[in-house]
Amino acid sequence: MKSSIRNIIYMLAALLLLAGAVLHFTQWAFAPYLFAFGAAGLTVSYLTVSPKGMDFRHKRLHNFNMIAGLLMIVASGLMFSQRKEWVILLLIAAILQGYVAFVWKEEKKEE
Numbered sequence: 001m002k003s004s005i006r007n008i009i010y011m012l013a014a015l016l017l018l019a020g021a022v023l024h025f026t027q028w029a030f031a032p033y034l035f036a037f038g039a040a041g042l043t044v045s046y047l048t049v050s051p052k053g054m055d056f057r058h059k060r061l062h063n064f065n066m067i068a069g070l071l072m073i074v075a076s077g078l079m080f081s082q083r084k085e086w087v088i089l090l091l092i093a094a095i096l097q098g099y100v101a102f103v104w105k106e107e108k109k110e111e
Contacts, residue, residue: 001048013041017072021090024079036076043069061100068093068100 020035046069051059071093078086 006045006048009041010045013038013045017042020076020079032076032079035079036073039069039072039076043073058104061104064096064100068096071096 015038016034017038020031020033020038023031023034043066046062046065049062051062054062071089075086075089075093078089
């Protein structure tokens with residue numbers, strides 16, 4: 001998949017994920033669907049990145065992103081079943097993604 005297409009999918013999925021999470025608190029019926037499409041889009045954008053040519057540390061960070069994407073998919077399933085644990089899984093996924101973004105950014109500064 002081309003990088004530009006992957007970036008567009010990532011941005012749209014992030015917006016859908018955020019909208020679904022916020023609108024879920026307003027009890028809107030379609031909020032879990034927005035969240036699920038966003039989680040699926042983020043996971044697809046993570047899974048289509050090829051780890052070839054990455055060193056061990058970047059592969060580990062890439063695996064963290066894939067785990068975060070899968071956690072968001074499980075969170076969307078919990079959201080559909082009206083369980084509150086989806087918030088915890090979303091928080092764990094956000095912490096993983098924040099860690100990856102911070103570490104990747106620090107490495108780019110050093111280079």
